Structure formats: structure tokens, C-alpha cells
Amino acid sequence: MFACLKIRNLPQMMLYSSKLIEEAVHEIATLPGIGKKTALRLALFLLKAKKEHTERLTDVLRTLRAEIQYCCHCHNVADESVCSICNNPHRDRSVICVVESIQDVLAIENTSQYRGLYHVLGGIISPVAGIGPDQLKIDSLVQRVQEVQPQEVIFALSATIEGDTTAFYITKKIKGCAVKASVIARGVAVGGELEYTDELTLGRSIAGRVAYP
Amino acid sequence: MFACLKIRNLPQMMLYSSKLIEEAVHEIATLPGIGKKTALRLALFLLKAKKEHTERLTDVLRTLRAEIQYCCHCHNVADESVCSICNNPHRDRSVICVVESIQDVLAIENTSQYRGLYHVLGGIISPVAGIGPDQLKIDSLVQRVQEVQPQEVIFALSATIEGDTTAFYITKKIKGCAVKASVIARGVAVGGELEYTDELTLGRSIAGRVAYP
Numbered sequence: 001m002f003a004c005l006k007i008r009n010l011p012q013m014m015l016y017s018s019k020l021i022e023e024a025v026h027e028i029a030t031l032p033g034i035g036k037k038t039a040l041r042l043a044l045f046l047l048k049a050k051k052e053h054t055e056r057l058t059d060v061l062r063t064l065r066a067e068i069q070y071c072c073h074c075h076n077v078a079d080e081s082v083c084s085i086c087n088n089p090h091r092d093r094s095v096i097c098v099v100e101s102i103q104d105v106l107a108i109e110n111t112s113q114y115r116g117l118y119h120v121l122g123g124i125i126s127p128v129a130g131i132g133p134d135q136l137k138i139d140s141l142v143q144r145v146q147e148v149q150p151q152e153v154i155f156a157l158s159a160t161i162e163g164d165t166t167a168f169y170i171t172k173k174i175k176g177c178a179v180k181a182s183v184i185a186r187g188v189a190v191g192g193e194l195e196y197t198d199e200l201t202l203g204r205s206i207a208g209r210v211a212y213p
Numbered sequence: 214m215f216a217c218l219k220i221r222n223l224p225q226m227m228l229y230s231s232k233l234i235e236e237a238v239h240e241i242a243t244l245p246g247i248g249k250k251t252a253l254r255l256a257l258f259l260l261k262a263k264k265e266h267t268e269r270l271t272d273v274l275r276t277l278r279a280e281i282q283y284c285c286h287c288h289n290v291a292d293e294s295v296c297s298i299c300n301n302p303h304r305d306r307s308v309i310c311v312v313e314s315i316q317d318v319l320a321i322e323n324t325s326q327y328r329g330l331y332h333v334l335g336g337i338i339s340p341v342a343g344i345g346p347d348q349l350k351i352d353s354l355v356q357r358v359q360e361v362q363p364q365e366v367i368f369a370l371s372a373t374i375e376g377d378t379t380a381f382y383i384t385k386k387i388k389g390c391a392v393k394a395s396v397i398a399r400g401v402a403v404g405g406e407l408e409y410t411d412e413l414t415l416g417r418s419i420a421g422r423v424a425y426p
Contacts, residue, residue, distance in 0.1 A: 015319070015322045015323055016319065017289055017290060017291065017296050017297045017298050017318065017319075017322070018281065018290045018291055018292050018296070018297070019292050020276065020277045020280060020281055020290075020292055021277065021281075021290055023273050023276075023277070024273050024274060024277040027269060027270050027273040027274075028270070028274075030266070030270075031255050031258060031259075031270075032254065032255070032258050033251065033254070034255075038246065040316070040319070041245065041246070041316075042244050042245070042247075043274075043277060044314075044315060044316065045244060045245050046244075046274060046277070046278055047277070047278065047281055047290070051278055051279075053243070054274055054275065054277075054278040055275070055278075056240060057240050057241070057243075057244075057274070058271035058274050058275050060236050060237050060240040061237060061240075061241075061256075061259060061267055061270070061271050062267060062268070062271050063233065063236075064233045064234065064236070064237040064256060064259070064260070064267075065259060065260065065264055065267040065268075066264075067233060068231065068233055068234070068260055076230055077230065077231045077233075077234055077260070078230070078231055079231050079232050079233055083230050083231070084230045084231070085230050101257075102257060103253070103254075103257065105230065106228070106229065106230075106253070109228045109230070110228055
């Protein structure tokens with residue numbers, strides 16, 4: 001009985017028999033979404049695998065961190081000073097899609113539905129998180145719009161107040177340029193059932209209905 | 214309608230705008246339990262974090278892989294040729310707990326209920342997986358038992374046929390030595406409800422009942 005209680009009250013601190021393992025686990029567990037248990041599993045996996053495996057992994061991470069660049073036009077990750085999307089002559093240069101992060105670029109690229117260019121803001125205006133317009137790549141977007149004069153700017157930002165605020169702020173800034181501003185459609189997800197769709201989305205979806213094709 | 218179908222039939226291959234990112238994601242995704250999406254998240258996290266973060270992480274992993282040793286007595290991970298458990302003068306040298314892996318040592322250590330020594334087999338006998346006694350540290354255990362003559366050998370192996378076979382094989386091998394062999398108790402988990410315990414465990418638990426304290 002007492003033994004059980006003792007076990008249950010133990011602090012959530014692991015004891016490692018090796019200092020090397022302890023340091024590795026501590027360091028791996030600083031990565032997002034990885035706790036001490038997963039970190040230990042990964043460390044022991046690397047120990048079991050061939051030495052070259054660890055060397056390859058660490059080399060690749062070091063090279064990534066040292067050599068990565070950000071595109072001077074759209075601020076997407078790039079291997080050179082201009083990213084492969086901005087460099088691609090087959091992309092439609094008359095459309096710029098404004099997104100929050102690099103992940104969003106990848107998400108849109110993977111739909112294969114968009115052939116235009118991007119602009120990565122690096123976040124959205126959020127007074128709660130203390131992020132103002134100055135910390136984002138908004139000025140460079142405004143300048144880019146003035147210079148290249150695209151036909152359309154598409155806002156593909158989060159469907160939140162922060163996302164809407166950011167889009168509103170930018171449209172105000174580029175009002176002078178003869179550019180069409182649009183926002184990606186909001187509505188019921190493809191494959192989603194009406195019954196389980198929240199009221200706000202369903203409401204928006206009805207208000208934003210389109211002509212039957 | 215066609216657009217939807219097209220999206221759904223897309224291959225599950227991500228397109229990366231940077232070769233460096235692609236290589237990093239590929240390499241990180243070789244780790245167990247980490248898919249391409251998590252790998253991308255980790256790579257982008259490292260890009261956002263300070264350069265020193267990546268350097269520290271890769272240094273620690275390289276050092277771990279290069280400098281780790283395995284204890285010459287118990288085959289546990291160690292920073293020197295003898296692990297900190299075997300080296301600890303306060304441990305009870307008359308008991309050896311036989312476990313499958315290093316993780317099991319950590320699991321038992323974290324109960325704070327055991328003060329003896331360990332012996333890591335590096336697996337269990339499994340004809341299905343093609344693992345025979347020769348691939349495990351069984352010979353070194355037998356030799357160790359003969360040399361140090363402990364009072365007790367505790368089998369803390371998986372409660373499976375493979376675990377039982379391994380324990381049976383080892384007890385046969387160390388029969389000549391005057392050593393008590395025991396196996397950790399099997400029964401209802403602490404905090405477990407009888408209703409949800411499987412029949413085999415419950416049966417074992419009744420058969421292996423102990424006197425009320």
C-alpha cells in the first residue's frame with residue numbers, strides 16, 4: 001500500500017545512468033511537440049543505428065541552418081537569394097498570394113491549384129501577442145505591389161480576427177495602387193457534413209454562396 | 214466538382230521550394246515516430262530559433278554517438294567502461310535484474326524500488342524475428358552469475374511467450390549455480406479496474422495471490 005503511494009508521488013523526473021544520454025534527451029526535448037520520453041526513444045534509436053546515420057542527420061541540420069536564405073522578393077525559404085517560385089518563369093506574375101508563414105506556402109503549393117507568386121508576412125497582426133505591423137513584412141509587400149503592379153492580391157490568412165485585421169490593414173495601405181484585392185473562400189470544408197459545421201462557418205457559407213456551376 | 218476530385222487524388226508527396234529543407238525533412242523523418250509533417254515543423258522551428266540552438270543539438274547528438282560506451286558488466290549505456298549503476302558502492306551486489314533493453318533499466322530505476330544491479334540482454338529470444346540466444350548477452354550473464362555468485366536473479370522481461378522462453382532458457386543455463394531465480398509479479402495493474410482487466414492477467418493474478426499484509 002505504502003509502496004504504491006510512494007510510486008504515485010514520485011516527481012516526474014527521469015534518472016539517467018549516463019550523462020551523455022541525459023544531455024541528449026534534454027536537448028532533443030527542446031524541440032516542439034517532443035517530450036522527454038520521445039526524446040529518449042530518439043536518442044536510443046540513434047545509438048542503435050549506424051554512426052553514419054547520426055552524422056548524416058547532424059550534417060543536414062547544420063547545413064540547413066547555415067545555408068538557408070530568405071527570398072528577397074517573397075521572404076519564402078530559398079537556397080539562393082531568390083526562391084524557386086519567384087525564379088520560375090512559368091508562374092503567373094500578375095497574382096500575389098499573401099500568407100502568414102512558410103508552411104502556408106507549402107500547403108497551398110501542395111494543392112496544385114495556384115500558379116501565382118507569394119508573399120510571406122512572417123505572422124499576423126496580433127495585439128494580444130504583441131505583434132504589430134512593423135514586425136511583419138507588410139512594408140515590403142506594399143513596396144512590391146507599387147513596383148511590380150500585379151493585377152490581384154489574394155489574402156490567404158487565418159480566418160480569425162487577427163487574420164482579418166491584417167488583411168484590412170494591408171488593403172488600406174495598397175488602396176492607391178490599381179490592384180484587385182481578394183480573400184480565399186470561407187465555408188464548409190470539402191467532405192464536411194453540415195450537421196457538424198459550426199454556426200459561424202455555416203452562416204458565412206450561406207452568405208457567400210456562389211452560382212451553381 | 215472536378216477541382217475537388219483533383220485535390221483528393223493528389224499523391225501524398227510534398228513539394229518543397231528549397232532543396233535544403235527537403236533534405237532536412239527527409240533526414241528527420243527517418244527517426245521513429247516522426248512523419249514528414251512533424252519533420253517539416255521541426256526543421257522550420259530550427260530555422261526560426263537561434264543558430265546556436267541547432268549547433269548545440271547537433272553537437273550533443275554527435276558527442277552522444279561518438280562517446281557512448283556500454284558497461285562491460287551489465288551492457289547498460291555508460292559514459293565510461295563501467296556504468297554508474299555498477300560503479301555505485303551503495304547498490305546491492307547480491308541481486309541481478311535481467312532486462313531486455315536500456316529503456317527497461319530506466320523504467321525500473323524510476324520506480325526507486327530496486328537497489329540491485331542489472332543485466333541488459335539487448336532483446337529476447339524470438340524465433341519469429343530471427344533472434345536466437347547467441348545474439349543476446351546471455352553467455353555473459355551466465356559467466357557473470359558464475360563469477361560473482363549473486364543470491365538472486367530477477368527476470369523483468371516482457372510478459373509474453375518470448376519473454377517466458379528467454380527466462381526459461383537462462384534458468385536452465387544457470388541451474389548449476391546456487392542462485393535463486395525469480396520473476397516480477399504479474400497481475401492487475403495498480404489503479405486498474407477488474408472489469409477491464411483481460412482474463413489471462415486476472416487468472417494469473419488470482420493464481421499468484423499473496424497473503425494480506
